[in-house]
Amino acid sequence: xxxxxxxxxxxxxxxxxRIKRVAKQLAAHKKKGHDLIVIVSAMNGETNRxxxxxxxxxxxxxxxxxDVLISTGEQVTIALLSLALxxxxxxxxxxxxxxxxxxxxxxxxxxxxxxxxxxxxxxxxAQGKIVVVAGFQGCDEYGxxxxxxxxxxDTTAVALAASFKADECQIYTDVDGVYTxxxxxxxxxxxxxxxxxxxxxxxxxxxxxxxxxRSVEFASKYNIPLRVLSSFKQGGGTIIMDENSKMEQAHIxxxxxxxxxxxxxxxxxxxxxxxxxxxxxxxASDNIEVDMIIQNTGHNLTTDFTFTIHRNNYDNAxxxxxxxxxxxxxxxxxxxxxxxxxxxxxxxMRSHAGVASTMFGALARQDINIxxxxxxxxxxxxxxxxxxxxxxxxxxxxAFNLDREFYQNNNSII
Amino acid sequence: xxxxxxxxxxxxxxxxxRIKRVAKQLAAHKKKGHDLIVIVSAMNGETNRxxxxxxxxxxxxxxxxxDVLISTGEQVTIALLSLALxxxxxxxxxxxxxxxxxxxxxxxxxxxxxxxxxxxxxxxxAQGKIVVVAGFQGCDEYGxxxxxxxxxxDTTAVALAASFKADECQIYTDVDGVYTxxxxxxxxxxxxxxxxxxxxxxxxxxxxxxxxxRSVEFASKYNIPLRVLSSFKQGGGTIIMDENSKMEQAHIxxxxxxxxxxxxxxxxxxxxxxxxxxxxxxxASDNIEVDMIIQNTGHNLTTDFTFTIHRNNYDNAxxxxxxxxxxxxxxxxxxxxxxxxxxxxxxxMRSHAGVASTMFGALARQDINIxxxxxxxxxxxxxxxxxxxxxxxxxxxxAFNLDREFYQNNNSII
Numbered sequence: 139x140x141x142x143x144x145x146x147x148x149x150x151x152x153x154x155x156r157i158k159r160v161a162k163q164l165a166a167h168k169k170k171g172h173d174l175i176v177i178v179s180a181m182n183g184e185t186n187r188x189x190x191x192x193x194x195x196x197x198x199x200x201x202x203x204x205d206v207l208i209s210t211g212e213q214v215t216i217a218l219l220s221l222a223l224x225x226x227x228x229x230x231x232x233x234x235x236x237x238x239x240x241x242x243x244x245x246x247x248x249x250x251x252x253x254x255x256x257x258x259x260x261x262x263x264a265q266g267k268i269v270v271v272a273g274f275q276g277c278d279e280y281g282x283x284x285x286x287x288x289x290x291x292d293t294t295a296v297a298l299a300a301s302f303k304a305d306e307c308q309i310y311t312d313v314d315g316v317y318t319x320x321x322x323x324x325x326x327x328x329x330x331x332x333x334x335x336x337x338x339x340x341x342x343x344x345x346x347x348x349x350x351x352r353s354v355e356f357a358s359k360y361n362i363p364l365r366v367l368s369s370f371k372q373g374g375g376t377i378i379m380d381e382n383s384k385m386e387q388a389h390i391x392x393x394x395x396x397x398x399x400x401x402x403x404x405x406x407x408x409x410x411x412x413x414x415x416x417x418x419x420x421x422a423s424d425n426i427e428v429d430m431i432i433q434n435t436g437h438n439l440t441t442d443f444t445f446t447i448h449r450n451n452y453d454n455a456x457x458x459x460x461x462x463x464x465x466x467x468x469x470x471x472x473x474x475x476x477x478x479x480x481x482x483x484x485x486x487m488r489s490h491a492g493v494a495s496t497m498f499g500a501l502a503r504q505d506i507n508i509x510x511x512x513x514x515x516x517x518x519x520x521x522x523x524x525x526x527x528x529x530x531x532x533x534x535x536x537a538f539n540l541d542r543e544f545y546q547n548n549n550s551i552i
Numbered sequence: 553x554x555x556x557x558x559x560x561x562x563x564x565x566x567x568x569x570r571i572k573r574v575a576k577q578l579a580a581h582k583k584k585g586h587d588l589i590v591i592v593s594a595m596n597g598e599t600n601r602x603x604x605x606x607x608x609x610x611x612x613x614x615x616x617x618x619d620v621l622i623s624t625g626e627q628v629t630i631a632l633l634s635l636a637l638x639x640x641x642x643x644x645x646x647x648x649x650x651x652x653x654x655x656x657x658x659x660x661x662x663x664x665x666x667x668x669x670x671x672x673x674x675x676x677x678a679q680g681k682i683v684v685v686a687g688f689q690g691c692d693e694y695g696x697x698x699x700x701x702x703x704x705x706d707t708t709a710v711a712l713a714a715s716f717k718a719d720e721c722q723i724y725t726d727v728d729g730v731y732t733x734x735x736x737x738x739x740x741x742x743x744x745x746x747x748x749x750x751x752x753x754x755x756x757x758x759x760x761x762x763x764x765x766r767s768v769e770f771a772s773k774y775n776i777p778l779r780v781l782s783s784f785k786q787g788g789g790t791i792i793m794d795e796n797s798k799m800e801q802a803h804i805x806x807x808x809x810x811x812x813x814x815x816x817x818x819x820x821x822x823x824x825x826x827x828x829x830x831x832x833x834x835x836a837s838d839n840i841e842v843d844m845i846i847q848n849t850g851h852n853l854t855t856d857f858t859f860t861i862h863r864n865n866y867d868n869a870x871x872x873x874x875x876x877x878x879x880x881x882x883x884x885x886x887x888x889x890x891x892x893x894x895x896x897x898x899x900x901m902r903s904h905a906g907v908a909s910t911m912f913g914a915l916a917r918q919d920i921n922i923x924x925x926x927x928x929x930x931x932x933x934x935x936x937x938x939x940x941x942x943x944x945x946x947x948x949x950x951a952f953n954l955d956r957e958f959y960q961n962n963n964s965i966i
Contacts, residue, residue, distance in 0.1 A: 207635070
């Protein structure tokens with residue numbers, strides 16, 4: 139008998155019919171003898187409906203009262219799912235974050251989980267009940283309702299899995315796993331059956347929006363196997379777990395990419411210590427997130443400095459950088475807001491040379507010019523003009539043989 | 553400085569615009585220096601929307617999970633009202649029933665309040681904050697969410713007023729007070745400025761659906777002055793409080809009535825002890841509420857037994873009574889489902905003779921036949937054929953001079 143934590147996102151519980159389907163699926167899992175803790179999000183659209191009400195009533199809804207408001211979304215779902223289970227004669231008990239006592243810090247709207255109280259839920263599990271918990275929410279030490287920020291239900295699921303030492307944490311969503319790349323771009327894209335936490339982190343932060351980054355970090359920290367599955371399609375999904383020797387055979391697990399990037403260059407900046415902070419400080423102060431940062435080797439006591447940002451922030455960042463350039467006596471500011479980023483990700487990169495040369499060679503054969511390169515231990519990212527994005531992703535997917543299966547298919551626990 | 557508890561019902565907070573209006577009104581009251589605890593219901597229609605979802609997912613939604621579901625209705629309102637107050641730069645803190653810790657028994661869907669924890673709210677009041685509390689809900693000793701049953705927000709308001717020894721409990725609703733009778737039936741119907749708790753209880757239970765009966769009982773028990781006011785119209789409303797000498801001058805405070813009544817008679821029943829239970833037991837077992845009960849003096853060792861019920865239960869009750877009649881060897885069962893009840897209510901009845909004769913005389917002059925009579929210390933009810941309802945109410949309103957003011961107008965505290 140295993141203890142499984144399952145999380146169903148907003149789409150999976152988006153209608154009464156879908157909630158009923160989830161209940162049936164849970165009933166089937168329960169009959170196999172597993173203990174189940176189920177985390178649910180608000181029904182699709184509900185959080186936005188509540189936010190619209192808040193925006194109608196207050197110019198800047200935030201803080202404590204916003205959390206009181208939007209936490210009702212998941213509370214509705216836990217009650218409905220429990221009622222659906224009762225209809226199937228399955229005993230279930232629902233819990234809000236406060237009722238479990240998922241203790242968080244006091245940062246309303248994006249709180250962090252500090253501690254989970256296992257007592258009540260353990261009693262329910264001992265009685266054979268399915269426990270249904272509201273995702274995305276908790277309470278601070280004074281009993282004020284807090285929320286974990288958008289997508290926080292994944293974090294709730296992983297935190298509960300860690301607290302109860304679950305055998306697996308399963309994230310049911312509208313995709314059936316993590317793919318080698320976006321199937322809409324590369325038809326041969328293949329679902330990965332296994333992935334390491336690090337690879338998933340690189341994939342997630344690079345645009346494969348399947349899981350919340352925080353929840354992957356959490357699962358990695360507590361070593362909870364994390365499985366991504368479809369609520370609508372049968373299949374074992376993708377399991378994300380600690381690196382093991384079997385995985386070493388694969389060089390590369392996937393090609394991630396993101397459109398909507400822009401880059402800015404400030405050229406001829408006096409090359410002295412602290413210059414990076416002077417350039418990026420004002421950008422960060424304006425809440426613009428910077429992704430890749432490259433500083434070329436200086437010449438004539440000056441240097442060129444390039445960084446990428448989301449395209450939406452381009453105009454704003456350009457203005458700020460102009461100011462900085464005037465202030466620093468830099469030569470000029472230039473930019474391009476029609477670029478894209480392609481990354482190859484894989485833990486196998488560590489033990490295999492030649493990944494970079496395979497990558498650059500494949501792009502060169504397509505006449506794709508690389509304008510920036512950035513590397514980490516398990517990924518290489520390049521910036522290209524956006525019109526080459528699709529061709530580049532396809533070429534790389536093929537060059538790394540991602541249309542062929544490397545990993546063993548592993549069977550789902552349940 | 554006074555401590556005022558105010559309750560706003562579902563219509564008063566039914567839209568964002570109305571919630572904003574309530575916030576403005578609260579801001580004005582606050583500026584006069586009063587401490588305010590505000591109880592709100594779910595926005596109009598919200599509880600029914602949630603119940604519809606529950607009914608879609610479960611044939612008999614009830615118990616713990618139904619309370620988890622419907623308690624979100626008030627939680628949304630407390631958050632929105634607090635956000636509206638923040639927008640006006642008024643400090644406010646919202647509380648769900650569980651957060652206050654309105655401790656109830658464990659009877660889900662119609663729990664009773666046992667105790668209220670004053671600590672947190674007292675801290676907020678000391679800091680000059682407006683405290684906004686979700687009506688209709690509490691929690692049991694294990695932290696399970698409970699609800700008080702429909703209309704329970706009035707009860708929450710009175711219970712908080714009692715717990716905090718408030719100077720007044722004000723119920724804002726869509727009518728501007730309690731009237732001598734329904735103004736749609738008698739144009740001369742007059743708003744009463746004062747009423748005793750007992751009179752209000754008789755008026756409420758007889759069909760003047762302004763306040764929940766339980767909340768009036770509660771207010772009476774703890775001697776909390778209760779004021780009914782309109783959210784939409786200026787005016788002092790009606791205050792309901794302990795009887796005092798001034799009130800003695802009035803015989804009668806109002807004419808209550810209810811349509812949709814039906815009566816059933818079982819005739820020629822063997823007259824022996826326990827017969828009433830034998831007749832009414834099966835009716836009660838079917839959850840049919842019985843209102844008036846009359847047993848005529850027996851003749852020939854048999855008796856006739858008549859009672860009234862809501863018209864909706866007529867067919868069902870008729871069948872049950874037929875069965876009972878066969879079982880008891882009664883002569884026959886007859887009934888009429890087109891009757892109505894009219895009552896004159898007034899604490900003054902105690903010290904003034906002649907109320908009954910004035911009543912029967914007024915009805916006789918209109919040729920209205922009385923088919924049943926029932927009396928209590930402060931009311932007399934009669935059953936008439938439904939076509940005489942309006943004429944009867946008008947005749948009585950006039951006969952008791954209810955179009956003329958007896959009570960002093962008393963000024964509202966705020």
